[in-house]
Every structure is written in C-alpha cells, then in structure tokens.
Amino acid sequence: MIRLHHVAFSRSFRILWLLEEMGLEAEIRHYGLTDGSLRAEEYRSISPAGRVPALEIDGITIHESGAIVEYLCETRPEHGLGRLPGDPERVPFLEWLGFAETQASILASLNMQHLFMGDPSPASPAVLRLEAARLASTLKPMEAVMKKRDWLLPSGFSAADTMMGFNLFSAPYFVDFARFGALRAHIARIEARPAYVRAREKDGVQQFYSKPFYPVPEEA
Incomplete structure (x- = not known):
C-alpha cells in the first residue's frame, strides 16, 4: 500500500508526479490549507508538523519532499529517475x-x-x-x-x-x-x-490563488 497525503497545487504535487513517472499506484488523501484538516488530531498522528507531503510506503511514513524523492529513487532504482552514489551526476x-x-x-x-x-x-x-x-x-x-x-x-x-x-x-x-x-x-x-498530465488529473483544484498575478502593492 502506498498512500500520499496531499494538498492540491502544493509541494506534495512533486511526489504525486514522481509516483506517476514511476508507475506506482497510490491512494491519494486530499486536505485543504485553510479548512483545518491539516491540524486535525488524526493527521497530526501521521505528520506531527501538520504539513504535506507525507508518504506512507513500505511500512513507514516519510515527511519532506526531498527525503521522499531520495527514498523513492534509491529504493526503486529501476526507474532511472535518481542518481545513486557513484553516478557522475x-x-x-x-x-x-x-x-x-x-x-x-x-x-x-x-x-x-x-x-x-x-x-x-x-x-x-x-x-x-x-x-x-x-x-x-x-x-x-x-x-x-x-x-x-x-x-x-x-x-x-x-x-x-x-x-x-x-x-x-x-x-x-x-x-x-x-x-x-x-x-x-x-x-x-x-x-x-503523460505522467505529469495524469498527476494533474489527480491533483485536485487549487483553492488559494484567486488572481493570475500578485503585483507588489504601492507604498502607503
């Protein structure tokens, strides 16, 4: 079982996309940034800081995008998406x-x-x-x-x-x-x-940007 705890259009999209690139099926649990779901006791038991992403995989739970990316690449090297020790890159x-x-x-x-x-x-x-x-x-x-x-x-x-x-x-x-x-x-x-397209289809609708661009406001 692979389960990704996810907020649409957030850093957890990085992991959703990588899972799709690897062809790994995952259950996606959606949360909101402003609805209190990340502060709920149930989620805090998974991610004590109340942040996404959190990935449940291989019997463990991993936090932080970079750590998750490294873990997935190093435990699934057959996909060729990481650069392991000894690789010139x-x-x-x-x-x-x-x-x-x-x-x-x-x-x-x-x-x-x-x-x-x-x-x-x-x-x-x-x-x-x-x-x-x-x-x-x-x-x-x-x-x-x-x-x-x-x-x-x-x-x-x-x-x-x-x-x-x-x-x-x-x-x-x-x-x-x-x-x-x-x-x-x-x-x-x-x-x-194609993997990016599939990931966006699973991503959900972002709910915090209400304008296409946010300019710096004028000085008072």
Whole structure:
C-alpha cells in the first residue's frame, strides 16, 4: 500500500508526479490549507508538523519532499529517475533537490504574505518587493541551464525535475515570466509528459490563488 497525503497545487504535487513517472499506484488523501484538516488530531498522528507531503510506503511514513524523492529513487532504482552514489551526476542531482527547497521557501513567504495574512495585507510592500526579487534571482540560473538543455541534468529527465513541479507553476503568480523564455519552454515540455498530465488529473483544484498575478502593492 502506498498512500500520499496531499494538498492540491502544493509541494506534495512533486511526489504525486514522481509516483506517476514511476508507475506506482497510490491512494491519494486530499486536505485543504485553510479548512483545518491539516491540524486535525488524526493527521497530526501521521505528520506531527501538520504539513504535506507525507508518504506512507513500505511500512513507514516519510515527511519532506526531498527525503521522499531520495527514498523513492534509491529504493526503486529501476526507474532511472535518481542518481545513486557513484553516478557522475549524483552531486548536481542532490544540489537541485536542495535548490528546489531554497526556492520554495521564498514562494512560501510570498504565499503567506499575499494570500494568508488578511486583506488588506499587513505585509510591507518593501518586503514583498524584496521577496519577489529574490525569487526572480533563483529563476535566472535555471533560465541559463534551460537555454542549454531540456532538463535539469545533462543526461535527461530525472526526479530533480519533479522537485520543481510546485515551484515552476507557483512562481509565475509573483514573477513575470515574459523574460524567462527558456523556462516557459521547459514548462511546456513538462506539461507534455503523460505522467505529469495524469498527476494533474489527480491533483485536485487549487483553492488559494484567486488572481493570475500578485503585483507588489504601492507604498502607503
């Protein structure tokens, strides 16, 4: 039995997509960010921090996207989506997994300030401007890589790309992608993958972005 605890359009989509790439059937349990379901005692017994993803597999429960990705790749190497010790791409593979969380932490900050702190938001426009600039600065090295190849690693598609499944689809809410042509092409390649399409069909409807773009508000 494989069971993924999931919120639509969140970091847990990374794992949903990777499971589809591996052809692994999983039960998907859906939660909401604002309905209290992640704070319920039943879920806290699974994920003490009340966060997603949480993956029940092989008789254990694993938290944190990067840890889950590494575990799946190392216990299911036949799918060729990880880079195991000794592989010349092992270090860049791990670097991309870590970079995905560096980028996601900025997205989480922007989500919190734009979406979850009330309206009108008490967040400082100066802080929002800084966070949007920080996010854009993390997109620039990815743009440079995507100008040279189709996927993050030279050898081709890997689980490192699935770790960006949350980031690349959330970032355009805060950063204008008109200047990131290579990343737009990369997103189109992702959207053409059958496993990605299947994962989106299982993902559910995102319920927190109500606008297509969130600009930095004017100074008071």
